Each structure stands twice: as C-alpha cells, then as structure tokens.
Amino acid sequence: MSILEVRDLTVTFPGGIQAVRGVSYDVAQGEVLGIVGESGSGKSVTSLAIMGLLPQNAVVSGSVKLHGQELLGMEEGELTRVRGKAISMIFQDPLSAFTPVYTIGEQIAEAVRVHQKVGKDKAARRAVELLDLVGIPHPDVRAKAFPHEFSGGMRQRAMIAMAIANDPDLLICDEPTTALDVTIQAQVLEVLKTAQAETGAGIVMITHDLGVIAGMADRVLVMYAGRPVEQGVVDDIYYRPRMPYTMGLLASIPRVDGEQDTLVPIEGNPPSPAALPPGCPFAPRCPMHIDACDDEEPPLTQIGGGRYVACIRSREIEHKGMTGADVFPVPVIPPSDVARVPREERETVLELDNLVRHYPLMKGAVFKRRVGTVHAVDGITFDIAEGETLALVGESGCGKTTTLQQIMQLTPPQSGRVVVLGKDSSRLDKAARKALRGDLQIVFQDPMAALDPRMPVGDIIAEPLRAHGRKNVSQRVAELLTLVGLAPEHAERYPQQFSGGQRQRIGIARALALEPKLIVLDEPVSALDVSIQAGVINLLEELKNRLGLSYLFVAHDLAVVRHLADRVAVMYLGRIAEIGAVENVYDRPAHPYTQALLSAIPLPDPEMERSRKRILLEGDLPSPADPPSGCRFRTRCPKFARLSEADKRRCVDEEPSVARLARAKDHGAACHYAEEIEVITASEHQEEQ
Amino acid sequence: MRSKVVLGRLLHNRQARYGGIALILLIALAYIGPYLGAYDWTDKDFLAFLSPPDADHWWGTTSIGQDMYAVTLRGMQKSIVIGLLVALFATGLAALVGAFAGYFGGWVDKVLMWGVDLLLVLPSFLIIAIISPRLRGASWLWFVVLLAAFAWMITSRVVRSMTLSLREREYVQAALYMGIPRWKIILRHIVPNLSSLLIIDATLNVSGAVIGEAALSFFGFGIQPPDVSLGTLIAEGARNATGYPWLFAFPAGLLVLLVLAINLIGDGLRDALDPGSNS
Numbered sequence: 008m009s010i011l012e013v014r015d016l017t018v019t020f021p022g023g024i025q026a027v028r029g030v031s032y033d034v035a036q037g038e039v040l041g042i043v044g045e046s047g048s049g050k051s052v053t054s055l056a057i058m059g060l061l062p063q064n065a066v067v068s069g070s071v072k073l074h075g076q077e078l079l080g081m082e083e084g085e086l087t088r089v090r091g092k093a094i095s096m097i098f099q100d101p102l103s104a105f106t107p108v109y110t111i112g113e114q115i116a117e118a119v120r121v122h123q124k125v126g127k128d129k130a131a132r133r134a135v136e137l138l139d140l141v142g143i144p145h146p147d148v149r150a151k152a153f154p155h156e157f158s159g160g161m162r163q164r165a166m167i168a169m170a171i172a173n174d175p176d177l178l179i180c181d182e183p184t185t186a187l188d189v190t191i192q193a194q195v196l197e198v199l200k201t202a203q204a205e206t207g208a209g210i211v212m213i214t215h216d217l218g219v220i221a222g223m224a225d226r227v228l229v230m231y232a233g234r235p236v237e238q239g240v241v242d243d244i245y246y247r248p249r250m251p252y253t254m255g256l257l258a259s260i261p262r263v264d265g266e267q268d269t270l271v272p273i274e275g276n277p278p279s280p281a282a283l284p285p286g287c288p289f290a291p292r293c294p295m296h297i298d299a300c301d302d303e304e305p306p307l308t309q310i311g312g313g314r315y316v317a318c319i320r321s322r323e324i325e326h327k328g329m330t331g332a333d334v335f336p337v338p339v340i341p342p343s344d345v346a347r348v349p350r351e352e353r354e355t356v357l358e359l360d361n362l363v364r365h366y367p368l369m370k371g372a373v374f375k376r377r378v379g380t381v382h383a384v385d386g387i388t389f390d391i392a393e394g395e396t397l398a399l400v401g402e403s404g405c406g407k408t409t410t411l412q413q414i415m416q417l418t419p420p421q422s423g424r425v426v427v428l429g430k431d432s433s434r435l436d437k438a439a440r441k442a443l444r445g446d447l448q449i450v451f452q453d454p455m456a457a458l459d460p461r462m463p464v465g466d467i468i469a470e471p472l473r474a475h476g477r478k479n480v481s482q483r484v485a486e487l488l489t490l491v492g493l494a495p496e497h498a499e500r501y502p503q504q505f506s507g508g509q510r511q512r513i514g515i516a517r518a519l520a521l522e523p524k525l526i527v528l529d530e531p532v533s534a535l536d537v538s539i540q541a542g543v544i545n546l547l548e549e550l551k552n553r554l555g556l557s558y559l560f561v562a563h564d565l566a567v568v569r570h571l572a573d574r575v576a577v578m579y580l581g582r583i584a585e586i587g588a589v590e591n592v593y594d595r596p597a598h599p600y601t602q603a604l605l606s607a608i609p610l611p612d613p614e615m616e617r618s619r620k621r622i623l624l625e626g627d628l629p630s631p632a633d634p635p636s637g638c639r640f641r642t643r644c645p646k647f648a649r650l651s652e653a654d655k656r657r658c659v660d661e662e663p664s665v666a667r668l669a670r671a672k673d674h675g676a677a678c679h680y681a682e683e684i685e686v687i688t689a690s691e692h693q694e695e696q
Numbered sequence: 697m698r699s700k701v702v703l704g705r706l707l708h709n710r711q712a713r714y715g716g717i718a719l720i721l722l723i724a725l726a727y728i729g730p731y732l733g734a735y736d737w738t739d740k741d742f743l744a745f746l747s748p749p750d751a752d753h754w755w756g757t758t759s760i761g762q763d764m765y766a767v768t769l770r771g772m773q774k775s776i777v778i779g780l781l782v783a784l785f786a787t788g789l790a791a792l793v794g795a796f797a798g799y800f801g802g803w804v805d806k807v808l809m810w811g812v813d814l815l816l817v818l819p820s821f822l823i824i825a826i827i828s829p830r831l832r833g834a835s836w837l838w839f840v841v842l843l844a845a846f847a848w849m850i851t852s853r854v855v856r857s858m859t860l861s862l863r864e865r866e867y868v869q870a871a872l873y874m875g876i877p878r879w880k881i882i883l884r885h886i887v888p889n890l891s892s893l894l895i896i897d898a899t900l901n902v903s904g905a906v907i908g909e910a911a912l913s914f915f916g917f918g919i920q921p922p923d924v925s926l927g928t929l930i931a932e933g934a935r936n937a938t939g940y941p942w943l944f945a946f947p948a949g950l951l952v953l954l955v956l957a958i959n960l961i962g963d964g965l966r967d968a969l970d971p972g973s974n975s
Contacts, residue, residue, distance in 0.1 A: 415873050440875075441875040444873065444874060444875035445875070447873075448873070448874075449870065449873050451866045451869075451870060452866075453866060456865055456866040456867065457866040457867050457870055458867055459867040459871075459884075459885050459888075459889070460889070460971060461698075461885075461888040461889050461891070461969060461970070461971065462698055462884075462885075462888070463698055463701045466698045470871065470874060470876065470884075471874040471875070471876075474874055474875055474876045474880075475875065499701055501971030502971075503971055504971070517870070517874075521874075
C-alpha cells in the first residue's frame with residue numbers, strides 16, 4: 008500500500024526552464040526511497056513541489072497523491088493541515104530551519120500544538136519526550152536551550168524530533184547529513200532509523216552521497232537533468248546498473264576500502280536546464296552514445312520487476328553484463344619516478360615540529376581582557392618527503408585549517424618550528440620569504456571564492472608569474488591551461504563562465520604557475536559533484552607523478568584521502584591522534600578515534616552497509632577552548648568507557664604522544680592502549696569479483 | 697589581459713557607446729561651439745536685453761545683453777572639467793583611503809578613520825570660505841581640490857566596510873600567499889570588486905560638483921564674475937525660470953545631458969567590469 012504516489016510531475020520556472028520533467032514514483036509504508044543526482048538534477052525541486060513550497064511563479068503539473076488525496080492544486084489552508092502532520096520535511100541546514108529567538112522546546116511544542124489539540128504543558132512534555140527519543144542528553148534541560156546553543160548534529164536531531172512530532176506518514180529528508188561531520192552523520196542516520204521505526208513512516212531521502220543511500224534506502228531513483236533515468240531496488244542499482252550514467256556515477260566515487268585503482272570520471276558537465284540537448288540529455292557525456300540517442304529522449308521503461316531504465320541500450324548492457332569500468336574509458340596515470348626511491352633517501356620538503364597556535368579568547372568591548380585560550384593547534388609534528396602526499400584529516404574544528412594557515416603564512420610560529428624545503432620560517436627575511444612562496448602554493452576549497460570574479464582567467468593565472476617577474480607570461484599561461492585540461496582560448500573568459508570542476512582546474516593551474524615543489528590542497532574536491540570530483544582527483548594524481556610534486560592534502564572525506572594520499576595524519580582537537588602510511592592506518596587503525604571515524608563512513612555498497620557494525624561516538628567535539636585533561640579523546644572514547652578504573656587514571660592524567668606501533672614500519676598512534684583492529688571488511692560481493 | 701577584455705566589453709556595450717558619443721559631442725560643443733556663434737561671451741549687446749531666442753541670439757540674451765549661447769558654452773567648458781576632475785579625485789580618494797583602512801586594519805585604520813571623522817564633523821563650507829580668499833588669483837584647479845576634499849568621506853566609510861568583508865575572501869588570501877605586495881592586492885583585487893559602488897558614486901559626484909560649485913560661487917567663492925560656470929548660470933537663471941525660461945533651460949538642459957552621458961558611460965563601465973552582467 009503506497010502512501011505517496013507521484014505521477015509525471017513537472018516543474019517549470021519562468022523563462023521556460025524545466026527543472027523537473029516527468030518524475031513518477033511511489034513510496035510505501037515503512038519504505039525508504041533514495042533519490043540521488045548531482046546538483047541541478049532537480050531532486051530538491053521535486054520534493055519542494057510535493058510539499059507545495061515552491062515560489063508562486065513556478066508552474067507545477069502532474070499529480071501528487073497522499074493516501075489517494077491529490078495535493079497539487081490544493082488550497083493553501085488545507086495544505087497547511089497536511090504539511091507537518093502527514094508529511095514533514097528535514098532540511099539540509101538545521102541552523103536556518105529553526106527560529107533563533109525561541110527555545111528548541113518551544114518550537115517543537117508549537118509543531119505539536121499546530122496539529123493536535125493539546126494543552127501547553129502536555130505539548131512541552133511531548134517535546135521533551137521527542138528530544139529524548141532522538142538521543143539528546145538531558146532533554147528536559149536542553150529543551151530550554153536556544154538553537155545557537157546546540158551543535159550542528161544536535162540541531163539536526165532536534166529537527167528530526169520536530170519532523171516526527173505529529174507521527175507523519177511520510178518524511179522527506181533533503182540532504183539531511185551533508186552539512187555534518189562523518190561521526191555526527193553516523194549518529195544522525197542512526198536517529199533517522201529510530202525515528203522511522205517509531206513512526207513507521209515512509210522516507211524520501213534526497214542526497215548526492217551514494218554511501219548514505221546504500222545504507223538507508225530500499226529503493227533508489229537516479230535523476231539526471233530533471234528526469235529519472237533509472238529506478239530499482241538498491242542492490243540492483245548498485246550491483247547491476249543498466250544506465251551508463253548510474254554506472255559512471257558508481258565508478259567515479261572514491262571508496263574508503265581502497266577497492267579501485269583509478270577513478271573513472273564522467274567527462275563534461277550536466278546540461279543546463281535552459282538548453283537541453285535534443286535526444287537523451289546524457290548523450291553528450293555518454294561513452295556508449297550512438298546516433299539513435301540524439302533522435303529522441305528515451306522514456307523510462309520497465310525492464311523486469313520494479314526496475315525502470317531510460318536508455319535505449321540497456322538490454323545490451325544487461326546481456327553483456329557491463330560495469331562502469333567497461334563502459335567509461337579508464338584514464339591511464341603515469342607512475343611516479345620519485346616513488347621508487349625509498350622514503351628515507353628522499354628530500355624532506357616540509358617539516359612541522361611541535362607546532363603550536365593558540366588564540367586568546369577576549370571579552371569586553373572597551374577594556375578587553377583575556378578570559379581563556381583556544382587551543383587551535385597544540386603541538387603537532389609531521390614531515391613530508393619529496394613526491395609524497397600527506398593527508399591531514401579530522402572533523403571540523405580539529406585545527407586542520409589553522410595548521411595550514413601557519414604553514415602558508417611563513418611567519419615565525421608561536422612555538423615550534425615550520426621548515427619548508429630546509430628553510431626555517433622563523434629565520435626568513437622578506438626577500439627569502441617571497442622566493443620561498445614560489446615553491447609553496449595552495450589550492451583552496453571553494454573554487455568560486457578562490458578566484459577573483461572580476462579578473463579574466465588569463466590574468467588570474469598570470470598573477471603569480473608577474474609577481475615573481477617571470478618572462479613569457481602569456482605563453483606560460485597557455486601552457487598551464489593545457490596542462491590542466493582547458494583550452495588556451497579560455498584565458499579571456501571570467502571564472503563564472505566555467506563550471507565548478509573547471510574552476511578548480513584554474514585554481515590548480517594558478518598554483519602550478521611557479522613550478523612549486525609543495526602544494527597545499529585545502530579540501531580541493533569537497534565542493535564538487537562526484538562525477539566531476541573524480542576528474543580533478545585524477546588530474547591531481549597525474550600532476551604529482553609527472554611533475555614530482557608533494558602535496559599536503561587537507562580533507563574530511565576519508566575516501567578521497569585513501570585514494571590520493573600516501574600517508575595520513577588524523578587530527579583531533581589540535582593534536583595528531585594517529586599517523587602513518589595509508590594502508591596501515593586504514594586497514595589496521597590503532598587509535599579509537601580513527602577506528603570510529605573509519606567505521607562511520609558510509610560505503611557505496613548496500614550489502615556491506617547492512618552487515619557493518621558501526622562504532623558510534625557519543626556526543627560532540629569538546630570546545631578547543633577547554634580541552635579535557637590527559638587524553639583529549641577520552642570524553643567520547645568507546646575504549647575509555649570499557650577500561651578499568653585504574654587504567655582510566657592514566658588517560659585522565661597523562662596526555663599520550665604519538666608512539667610508533669611495534670609491528671609496523673610507518674604507523675604511530677597517540678593512545679595509551681593502542682590496539683590495531685580491522686574496521687572495514689571486504690564484502691562477499693567484492694570477494695567474488 | 698584585463699584591460700583588453702574590459703575595453704572590448706565596453707566597446708560592445710551599447711549604453712557605453714551612446715554615452716561616449718554624447719560626451720564627445722558635448723565636449724566638442726563646449727570647445728568648438730563658441731567659434732560658430734556670432735558673439736563672444738564677453739560681448740554685450742545693448743540693443744537686446746532679455747530677448748528670447750531668435751536668429752541673431754540663438755539661445756537668447758541675459759538681462760545685461762550677454763549672448764546666452766556664448767555664455768553657456770563658456771560655462772560648460774569650466775563645468776565639464778570641474779565635474780569630471782572632482783568626481784575622479786573624490787571617488788579615487790574614497791576608494792584608496794577606505795580600502796587601505798579596511799584592508800590593513802589596526803592603527804592604519806584608526807588614523808585614517810579618525811581623519812575621515814574629523815573632516816565629516818568640520819563644516820566644509822566654513823573651511824572653504826576661510827581658504828578661498830588665500831587662493832584668490834591662484835589657479836582654479838585649487839578649487840577642484842577643495843571641492844573634492846569634502847566630497848569623499850562617506851563613500852570611503854562605505855568602501856572600508858565593504859573591504860572588511862572582501863579581505864576575508866579566499867582570492868585575497870591566495871594573492872597574499874603568492875607573494876604579491878599588499879598595496880598591489882588592494883589595487884588589483886579589492887578596488888575592482890568595489891567598482892559598481894565606485895562608479896555610481898563617481899557619477900553622482902559629477903553632478904554634485906557642478907551644483908556644489910554653483911552654490912559656492914553664489915556665495916562669492918569659486919568661479920567669480922565676470923567668469924561663469926554652468927552652476928552660476930543655473931543659479932541665476934532659476935530665479936527667473938518662469939518669466940525668462942531660456943536663461944534657465946539651456947544651462948540646466950546641458951547639465952542634464954552631461955550627467956546623463958556620464959551615467960551611461962558609468963553603467964556601461966560597470967557592466968564591462970562585472971562579468972556577471974550579460975551585456
């Protein structure tokens with residue numbers, strides 16, 4: 008019995024922009040439907056159309072039936088009775104979803120009272136119950152807190168509590184965990200599962216993260232350019248995709264279990280909804296493209312029980328049993344020459360020795376006084392050899408960005424040492440610092456913010472060249488553009504005429520302009536869509552091997568790190584928790600934090616997701632202004648909780664430093680009771696392959 | 697590269713082209729026009745006081761028999777130069793002071809903003825009144841400097857606050873990490889990103905300066921009779937605008953045309969500098 012029936016839903020915005028072009032699906036009681044697609048594929052617009060939340064000027068047609076009752080064209084008054092009662096929505100950004108001037112408890116109670124005839128006291132009690140249900144500690148106290156007093160993860164839990172306040176039949180989750188860190192994401196997904204079990208609601212889960220969908224969804228709908236291109240049971244979609252786009256998407260995600268060698272990117276960009284190609288919208292990017300594809304858009308046709316594909320060659324794909332790697336050309340990345348030399352014999356390009364960065368916490372407007380210290384970076388030590396990639400991973404607030412700024416500024420640190428290419432940053436004069444900047448470059452996270460919008464691309468790339476007085480600037484700019492896979496004619500365009508992936512390539516070209524030895528990559532792919540991300544990752548890998556670069560790679564996505572890095576350092580609250588070669592850290596993590604982090608990452612593999620046991624962490628990251636004594640992780644450590652009282656004393660009193668583990672050559676952990684365990688196991692499906 | 701691209705976009709912009717042509721025509725009228733007229737601006741025709749426009753006096757005459765055509769064009773020569781220069785100086789100064797204060801922060805910010813606040817509280821009219829007798833006989837360019845010096849403060853505070861947010865942008869940081877000197881970062885990355893505001897401000901300043909100059913002249917500072925400017929002509933003509941409209945309509949009309957032309961160029965320039973616009 009399906010709760011929601013969507014039939015041929017289309018949404019057109021003024022100017023003839025068709026954001027959604029014929030979406031149909033059903034959601035049954037207790038079922039989770041995952042909708043995946045890249046940005047601009049129309050997945051969020053679809054759900055807003057169902058809720059009746061689109062702006063007035065959008066034209067919606069088709070049919071949306073909830074329990075057989077048509078929602079489209081319903082009067083606003085009636086619709087408000089449905090919204091929040093029968094259907095609730097969970098948004099991506101939990102901060103903007105709450106009113107800052109009311110307490111969380113009041114807002115949840117309000118949601119209850121809008122739809123149910125209950126007294127104020129009873130609604131308030133219900134709010135506390137709901138907060139307890141979603142796992143907020145001390146719910147009676149926290150209900151009186153304001154939204155800004157909650158952390159991101161807590162707010163998202165409160166949002167879920169509000170959404171299930173009236174026992175809805177359908178929950179629409181629009182990227183519910185995208186803004187959260189992995190360990191928090193695992194907690195929130197767990198809460199969502201509890202909420203579903205409690206209410207028996209159907210869930211529509213919209214996300215771009217194929218890992219989250221693999222773990223949550225029963226059925227999956229893949230969207231591209233405003234249309235569903237494939238629909239089916241989760242296992243079918245992941246193991247037996249029949250549409251080249253789905254295949255490419257699956258082949259382009261980096262996996263934390265390190266299953267694939269080279270990522271397979273999908274060339275090109277999604278079409279703009281204002282200028283769709285005549286036939287299949289994916290045809291211009293499709294390697295299986297034949298002339299017939301351009302004739303007309305293939306309809307979504309059923310090919311067996313509950314399985315729909317929109318591709319004229321799907322039968323062929325099925326017969327030949329093709330996978331993404333067969334269909335899409337696998338790029339060949341030349342091997343690196345430097346890697347053959349043992350690490351000890353290579354030059355060290357960057358050395359951090361006990362680097363410290365504290366920020367004073369000031370209070371008062373006129374007479375400022377110091378009320379505390381934020382321990383942003385509290386003594387970290389690592390080095391990077393020539394031709395090597397070291398990844399710095401950790402959740403937001405762990406001090407990654409501060410570390411990076413300390414390195415890039417090339418000024419004397421508060422304490423400790425930063426040595427770049429054998430030159431100590433505290434002993435540099437102005438000229439030496441400028442010269443050293445040529446060898447040390449950075450690529451930023453947000454490719455739009457990192458490029459001056461008022462400068463043509465040619466000028467952006469030429470800027471470092473001119474600043475360092477190089478000759479033949481325009482020729483070098485053309486060279487660099489070609490090197491990163493763009494055309495030299497692009498020099499006269501402005502950054503916003505490019506897509507996200509291309510902009511990031513421009514950023515990389517600028518970083519390469521001065522032929523640096525070390526490039527700092529600050530989350531270079533986290534703002535990009537998966538299919539684009541793979542191309543940029545491959546480019547980075549290729550450039551490293553060809554030009555003998557070293558990377559310091561800062562990221563929160565552990566799957567990307569596994570793919571790109573040689574060594575990895577895991578940071579927690581301004582300290583390094585674990586450091587070592589990627590294989591060692593990922594396959595045999597020794598620090599409880601690393602173990603939890605790795606186990607929290609969703610894998611794009613439904614079978615593995617079902618069989619996995621997660622190590623869930625309690626609570627949130629403590630404030631860096633007031634870190635716990637001794638081991639900083641002990642407040643959330645699952646291992647600490649199991650230790651005897653006598654053993655616990657050591658964690659409380661003594662701060663562990665990174666110690667090399669006995670068995671491994673390049674692997675150290677900052678834990679008194681470090682013990683290597685395997686967190687990510689290979690699935691049976693993979694073993695068969 | 698940027699100058700080439702911006703120039704290309706500017707020439708492609710229809711508004712900017714029309715504005716540019718209009719400005720060139722106006723300048724040509726101001727400097728070549730007097731040779732075409734029958735009278736010089738110092739001539740007085742004692743047979744025609746306050747005569748309406750006719751074949752002899754194209755734009756009519758004043759109460760003392762001056763030919764309006766010759767006098768207006770003479771005034772416009774001054775006003776174009778004063779308007780453009782004041783706008784350029786005032787906006788340029790506002791951009792530089794605001795951007796430097798906002799970007800460097802700390803004591804640079806404190807000192808510059810203290811100066812701005814001081815100029816804001818001082819009555820500018822009084823200062824000009826005190827200074828201008830000493831400048832009597834000096835070049836009228838000093839007058840431009842004086843007018844500009846009191847027209848930039850508010851814009852510079854706006855520029856400063858916008859710079860505070862621009863300073864945190866990643867491309868500004870990126871430039872710093874590339875080893876580019878800070879003053880260059882300001883000129884190359886911060887000021888161009890403020891161009892929309894600055895261009896609008898400059899356009900407003902042109903008309904502001906022409907009118908402001910008239911107000912000062914009216915009180916006896918600035919352009920002194922017998923010399924004229926558009927401002928002084930408008931101020932005089934406004935009193936008799938209903939009875940003898942030609943005294944007012946011609947100078948005022950030319951001022952409107954001048955500001956309009958500059959506005960069009962400004963709009964075009966803003967679009968050419970802003971890659972987000974489609975034109």
